[in-house]
Amino acid sequence: MAQSVADLIVATLSQAGVRRIWGVTGDSLNAMNDSLLRFPEVGWMHVRHEEVAAFAAGAEAAATGQLAVCAGSCGPGNLHLINGLFDCQRNHVPVLAIAAHIPSAEIGLNYFQETHPTELFRECSHFCEMLQTPAQMPELLHRAMRTAIGRQGVAVIVIPGDVALQDAPDGADASFPPLARPRLLPAAGQVEQLAEILNDAKAVTLLCGAGVDGAHAEVVALADALAAPIVHAYRGKEFIEWDNPFDVGMTGLIGFSSGYHAMMECDTLLMLGTDFPYRNFLPDKATIVQVDRDPGALGRRTPIRLGIHADVKEVAGPLRALIKPDRDRRFLDKARQHYAKARDGLDELAAPRDGEKPLHPQYVTRIVDELANADTIFTADVGTPAVWAARYLTMNGRRRLIGSFNHGSMANALPQALGAQAAFPGRQVVSLSGDGGLTMLMGDLLTAPQMGLPVKLIVFNNGTLGFVQLEQKAAGYLDTNVSLKNPDFAAIAREMGFLGIRVTRSDALRDAVAQAFAHDGPALVDVVTETTELVVPPKLKMEQVKGFSLYAARAVMSGRGDEVLQLARANLFR
Ligand SMILES: Cc1ncc(C[n+]2csc(CCOP(=O)(O)OP(=O)(O)O)c2C)c(N)n1
Numbered sequence: 001m002a003q004s005v006a007d008l009i010v011a012t013l014s015q016a017g018v019r020r021i022w023g024v025t026g027d028s029l030n031a032m033n034d035s036l037l038r039f040p041e042v043g044w045m046h047v048r049h050e051e052v053a054a055f056a057a058g059a060e061a062a063a064t065g066q067l068a069v070c071a072g073s074c075g076p077g078n079l080h081l082i083n084g085l086f087d088c089q090r091n092h093v094p095v096l097a098i099a100a101h102i103p104s105a106e107i108g109l110n111y112f113q114e115t116h117p118t119e120l121f122r123e124c125s126h127f128c129e130m131l132q133t134p135a136q137m138p139e140l141l142h143r144a145m146r147t148a149i150g151r152q153g154v155a156v157i158v159i160p161g162d163v164a165l166q167d168a169p170d171g172a173d174a175s176f177p178p179l180a181r182p183r184l185l186p187a188a189g190q191v192e193q194l195a196e197i198l199n200d201a202k203a204v205t206l207l208c209g210a211g212v213d214g215a216h217a218e219v220v221a222l223a224d225a226l227a228a229p230i231v232h233a234y235r236g237k238e239f240i241e242w243d244n245p246f247d248v249g250m251t252g253l254i255g256f257s258s259g260y261h262a263m264m265e266c267d268t269l270l271m272l273g274t275d276f277p278y279r280n281f282l283p284d285k286a287t288i289v290q291v292d293r294d295p296g297a298l299g300r301r302t303p304i305r306l307g308i309h310a311d312v313k314e315v316a317g318p319l320r321a322l323i324k325p326d327r328d329r330r331f332l333d334k335a336r337q338h339y340a341k342a343r344d345g346l347d348e349l350a351a352p353r354d355g356e357k358p359l360h361p362q363y364v365t366r367i368v369d370e371l372a373n374a375d376t377i378f379t380a381d382v383g384t385p386a387v388w389a390a391r392y393l394t395m396n397g398r399r400r401l402i403g404s405f406n407h408g409s410m411a412n413a414l415p416q417a418l419g420a421q422a423a424f425p426g427r428q429v430v431s432l433s434g435d436g437g438l439t440m441l442m443g444d445l446l447t448a449p450q451m452g453l454p455v456k457l458i459v460f461n462n463g464t465l466g467f468v469q470l471e472q473k474a475a476g477y478l479d480t481n482v483s484l485k486n487p488d489f490a491a492i493a494r495e496m497g498f499l500g501i502r503v504t505r506s507d508a509l510r511d512a513v514a515q516a517f518a519h520d521g522p523a524l525v526d527v528v529t530e531t532t533e534l535v536v537p538p539k540l541k542m543e544q545v546k547g548f549s550l551y552a553a554r555a556v557m558s559g560r561g562d563e564v565l566q567l568a569r570a571n572l573f574r
């Protein structure tokens with residue numbers, strides 16, 4: 001039997017090391033399903049919603065560094081992939097999406113389920129093309145795969161169901177030579193120029209993002225030579241926060257006051273591998289210099305004196321050798337003292353409160369951090385779980401932390417946990433889920449037992465879209481349309497085949513989390529947490545103070561004075 005286009009696709013993916021395709025099937029994907037029967041080394045990861053497929057593939061790619069694949073059937077099937085693919089693209093992870101399409105003879109005739117995927121996926125991909133005839137194979141597929149891997153993002157290949165069924169060109173070969181990541185070296189003279197600027201500076205701060213991945217030793221040594229505190233953006237946490245005496249925490253909306261001040265008080269800011277988006281957290285007066293692999297990120301948020309298009313590792317090492325010795329360390333020492341104080345304050349908030357009911361989420365995260373393994377992969381939902389993860393999860397260079405930190409989509413944590421767990425079946429994978437986030441894609445709890453993925457879910461069941469509720473209060477609104485009427489998630493999970501434990505008192509938490517982690521299969525701990533626990537911004541801006549006062553006045557006038565007392569208890573105004 002001649003090999004079909006679908007066979008050639010699956011054979012090529014297999015050659016490239018792909019071991020699974022995440023998706024929901026549909027008739028335009030039938031050729032692919034059939035081919036998978038002949039390539040048992042490539043599994044079909046049967047999820048309940050295609051958005052989960054895209055998030056899961058993205059987490060798999062983030063956890064392994066290798067190409068991951070998802071698929072959706074024509075029209076609505078592949079439309080459901082889109083939000084997850086935006087997340088993959090913004091997380092800079094290599095993902096190939098197979099968007100099955102309506103029969104080629106019907107395109108443009110407003111056929112059943114017709115959409116125009118090459119237009120729809122354009123914005124969330126580096127590459128998006130339609131396979132119109134088998135003669136484009138295997139080159140079109142190769143180009144898609146190489147673009148995803150080489151540019152670290154999404155490539156979409158749109159395939160009408162009938163084209164997938166046709167014969168592949170005679171002699172088409174499924175081999176796919178591996179594509180290695182190149183080293184990006186700075187242009188001649190640039191490191192010297194940067195050294196000159198930094199040698200003239202009195203108070204340097206480093207702001208590090210995910211681009212410092214693989215450059216931990218070089219960046220820490222550079223900070224030492226410069227006597228510079230290291231602030232990180234969220235995606236930098238897992239790569240730079242650990243084993244780092246120069247760490248002064250995170251900055252940004254959910255950051256630490258010490259991170260904020262180290263940024264604002266420096267005279268020179270060196271941005272390393274970060275596209276930190278919040279301009280009002282960048283200093284206005286400091287000299288800013290930047291190193292990034294993406295030339296488009298240089299000077300995108302703020303004017304810079306010098307931008308170097310290169311890998312951080314390739315710059316940090318040689319730069320350190322050019323830094324003059326014996327720099328004044330007072331700025332660094334002050335920033336570190338500030339950090340120690342901020343850290344103590346945060347740790348205090350995570351202390352157990354006896355038998356407390358409902359629990360406070362800082363304590364929950366602290367216990368999860370304590371009981372998790374040294375190489376756990378954590379995922380955290382957008383919303384307050386991302387805040388608790390930033391503040392209370394300890395990284396060590398082996399643990400991973402995956403989230404939707406650039407795209408900011410809710411409901412990311414469960415699907416990303418599924419993706420990471422499939423790639424590392426023997427490793428502990430822990431999802432910190434919001435109750436809003438969990439219920440948005442809750443059907444895919446079923447995927448864990450069905451696909452044999454022993455993920456551990458910790459649900460912060462605060463009965464509200466908490467982060468938005470806080471934003472409403474900060475802006476002076478009475479909080480509305482945020483409450484969630486929830487069931488007992490542990491009972492639901494048990495019904496689905498999980499170990500399900502509901503925790504309503506803090507003295508029961510540790511045993512519950514330990515039991516879930518020890519369970520040989522998926523487990524969910526539904527923790528009833530405080531609704532009004534506050535995420536204190538690193539620096540309350542004047543408008544926010546006004547906003548809270550306005551909210552407080554409105555709340556008292558409408559008979560909700562108790563809430564104001566609770567806010568005071570949560571130390572909002574200290
Ligand atoms: C898909 C999507 N819809 C809406 C939002 C806006 N949003 C951000 S956080 C959040 C609340 C999350 O609630 P939950 O998962 O319960 O977490 P909590 O903040 O309560 O801990 C919302 C609605 C978003 N970021 N993404």
Ligand SMILES: [Mg+2]
Pocket residue numbers: 434435436460461462463464465466
């Ligand atoms: Mg919630």
